[in-house]
Amino acid sequence: MCGFLGEFSFNNKGSLSTAEKFSQILELSKHRGPDASETYCGKNYQLGFNRLSILDLSANGNQPKKSPSRRYDVVFNGEIYNYKELAKTYQLQNLKSSSDTEIIVHLFDVIGIEETVKKLNGMFAITVIDLQTDSVFLTRDFSGIKPLFYGVNEKGLVSASQFDQVFKHPWFKDDLKLRPDIMKEYFGFGYMQAPNTVYHSVFQVNPGELLEFKSDRTLNKKQLTSFEKLAKHQKKEDDETANKYNTLLDAVVKRQLISDVPIATFLSGGIDSPLITAHSKNNKPDIQAITLKVDDAYLNESEIAQDYAKELSVNQDIYKVKPSEILASIDDYFEKCAEPFGDYSSLPTYLLTKHASKTYKVMLSGDGGDELFYGYPRFRQFAEHFYLFKIPFSIRKPIVRLLNKSKLSNTSAPYYYKTFSEWQMAKHMHIFPLHLDEMFPNTSYSKELLELYNFDEVTTKKQLLNSLRYNEFYAHLQRVLIKVDRSSMANSLEVRVPFLDKESVDFSWHLESSLPQHKVLKKTLKTCLNHFIPKALINKKKMGFMVPLDDWLNNQLKDDVMHHVFEIPFYGAEFLDSERLKASILDYYNEGRFSAWGVWHIYAWQKWAAKHIYD
Numbered sequence: 001m002c003g004f005l006g007e008f009s010f011n012n013k014g015s016l017s018t019a020e021k022f023s024q025i026l027e028l029s030k031h032r033g034p035d036a037s038e039t040y041c042g043k044n045y046q047l048g049f050n051r052l053s054i055l056d057l058s059a060n061g062n063q064p065k066k067s068p069s070r071r072y073d074v075v076f077n078g079e080i081y082n083y084k085e086l087a088k089t090y091q092l093q094n095l096k097s098s099s100d101t102e103i104i105v106h107l108f109d110v111i112g113i114e115e116t117v118k119k120l121n122g123m124f125a126i127t128v129i130d131l132q133t134d135s136v137f138l139t140r141d142f143s144g145i146k147p148l149f150y151g152v153n154e155k156g157l158v159s160a161s162q163f164d165q166v167f168k169h170p171w172f173k174d175d176l177k178l179r180p181d182i183m184k185e186y187f188g189f190g191y192m193q194a195p196n197t198v199y200h201s202v203f204q205v206n207p208g209e210l211l212e213f214k215s216d217r218t219l220n221k222k223q224l225t226s227f228e229k230l231a232k233h234q235k236k237e238d239d240e241t242a243n244k245y246n247t248l249l250d251a252v253v254k255r256q257l258i259s260d261v262p263i264a265t266f267l268s269g270g271i272d273s274p275l276i277t278a279h280s281k282n283n284k285p286d287i288q289a290i291t292l293k294v295d296d297a298y299l300n301e302s303e304i305a306q307d308y309a310k311e312l313s314v315n316q317d318i319y320k321v322k323p324s325e326i327l328a329s330i331d332d333y334f335e336k337c338a339e340p341f342g343d344y345s346s347l348p349t350y351l352l353t354k355h356a357s358k359t360y361k362v363m364l365s366g367d368g369g370d371e372l373f374y375g376y377p378r379f380r381q382f383a384e385h386f387y388l389f390k391i392p393f394s395i396r397k398p399i400v401r402l403l404n405k406s407k408l409s410n411t412s413a414p415y416y417y418k419t420f421s422e423w424q425m426a427k428h429m430h431i432f433p434l435h436l437d438e439m440f441p442n443t444s445y446s447k448e449l450l451e452l453y454n455f456d457e458v459t460t461k462k463q464l465l466n467s468l469r470y471n472e473f474y475a476h477l478q479r480v481l482i483k484v485d486r487s488s489m490a491n492s493l494e495v496r497v498p499f500l501d502k503e504s505v506d507f508s509w510h511l512e513s514s515l516p517q518h519k520v521l522k523k524t525l526k527t528c529l530n531h532f533i534p535k536a537l538i539n540k541k542k543m544g545f546m547v548p549l550d551d552w553l554n555n556q557l558k559d560d561v562m563h564h565v566f567e568i569p570f571y572g573a574e575f576l577d578s579e580r581l582k583a584s585i586l587d588y589y590n591e592g593r594f595s596a597w598g599v600w601h602i603y604a605w606q607k608w609a610a611k612h613i614y615d
Helices: 019-027 083-089 100-111 113-119 163-167 180-189 239-256 272-283 302-312 323-328 330-336 346-356 377-390 393-405 420-427 433-439 447-452 461-474 476-489 502-509 523-529 549-554 558-567 578-591 596-612
Strands: 002-009 036-041 045-051 072-080 122-130 135-140 149-152 156-160 202-204 209-214 219-223 263-266 288-294 315-321 362-364 494-496
Touching: 002 019, 002 072, 002 122, 019 036, 019 045, 045 072, 045 122, 072 100, 083 100, 100 113, 100 122, 113 122, 113 135, 113 209, 135 156, 149 163, 156 163, 163 202, 180 433, 180 596, 239 272, 239 502, 239 523, 263 272, 263 346, 272 302, 272 362, 272 523, 288 302, 288 346, 302 315, 315 323, 315 346, 323 346, 330 346, 330 596, 346 476, 377 393, 377 420, 377 461, 420 433, 433 578, 461 476, 461 502, 476 494, 549 558, 549 596, 558 578, 558 596, 578 596
Parallel strands: 263 288, 263 362, 288 315, 362 494
Antiparallel strands: 002 045, 002 156, 036 045, 072 122, 122 135, 135 209, 149 156, 149 202, 209 219
8 A cells, every 4th residue: 555656758759856845745645654665757757656664575576677578667556456366367476475456467478567557456546658659548447446637738648546646746736727517516515526536637437448649649548347227147146146156255364364464343232343354364363343332322333332242252452532532633634635525524533543553554344335335324225216107296295295295205215306316416416406596607527427327227116226336336435435535645544445346246236135024234244144133232332433523513623613714814715606505504503494414514615625635
């Protein structure tokens, strides 16, 4: 795990950064890799690497790294879990390191970049300079676990692990142009959805994508790995398939426990992390689990996690934190948050990973289980009310009113939203769409986002559930992964995600949900966990990484919110109705008519601008 930076000049039009300036920009991601830093400057490119040593702790594992033929120069962030199998399959010889990077550069010579990437199972972001064709390749893992930003203009291309390493680069910093459509998306959803960012010339590589830029600026783009909205040949969700998945997950966790540094798991009071911890215990009997305990009776779920740890006979480190401590970390957090990001649960995640990093370099998490196995209550709500959207809108409205009045339905969404796509999108937003339209008049969303939330072709409940999972995987899950990656890497901690192993994702994609019949969320995962934990413990309510946001905004944070929104220049004010936006903040404080999470999105935008744009 690491942070990297790359420059590639198009036809030598862009002068490469000086060694001093390049090192300064590379230093921005030093927290992602504090163990070693190296740079290499070629004829028309530079590569830099900050290393967090996980496999092969010697200098042999350092990067940038050239392939044996000297054709490829590579920087790679992440972990490849099937690297030993690939080395055996292709009978790789003369390996100079036991790291997964060594296998990658050898495979580039043997089977080429595209075929190598197709065979990788892991989490990764890679920049490759091909000296033979004078081109640069960018690629990212199929789930989007590891970030990869890039900027392109007439001078050349810059690729990096962090957003600020691109927009602060000399080729871009003096010509940044905000995109109002992506600003609108950020204020609604709280993050930047790939492939876009809030700047015209800066982008993100999509999950599973391979980009090739030639020196004449020609771009070749391929989607190497993607999951269909409706997978073929699905199997019924039952005890038999749950047993098969449990066996598969055990093998997944086993290979993700490979590490040359201390490793542990996160353990909460839910379903997903206890299942990962159970399989970790099965493969590594001395594994330790870390649990967050919040000093708030409503938010704390550590007692449930303690029951899990006792049943699993796992040594548990309970990290106790007071809400005041989380509050005190806000400025430090935003200092390290290099992009606009509005998920306030990042704060406890930031502190938890900071605590974990004192003892461990690698943690296993349970992220991805909700998205792959239908874990959110909204899945059930969507499935139960989808049929109403088949009724023409003008006829539907009085029907919905009657159903709600007679208590046969409990949602007003089919009354307010003309299409299911509109409802589904609004469900993920934290500023009401109507308010967002008023803040950004005459501004639509990007075509990529609209396609991601397009359910117009869905006609059956089976299609609906598969399309919902597709949307959750490529949309909401990306926000979760941003939260975990940015919070953990700010503390030089690698977090692995077993549920997002390629075999795990593929298995879940070919599983037909039993939700319409049994109404049970995450039925497969609960059946799997029941092999280790009594059923009576499994169905307790999970709180999640929550904080008393409403209380904070109205008390301890109120002055800072007012200062950042009303007293300093509002970043991007020329692209929005800032008066309408500010009125929403006042509505929240004076009338309670605006969401706390929406206020946080606005506040986080200004905090990011204050720390990284105005500073």
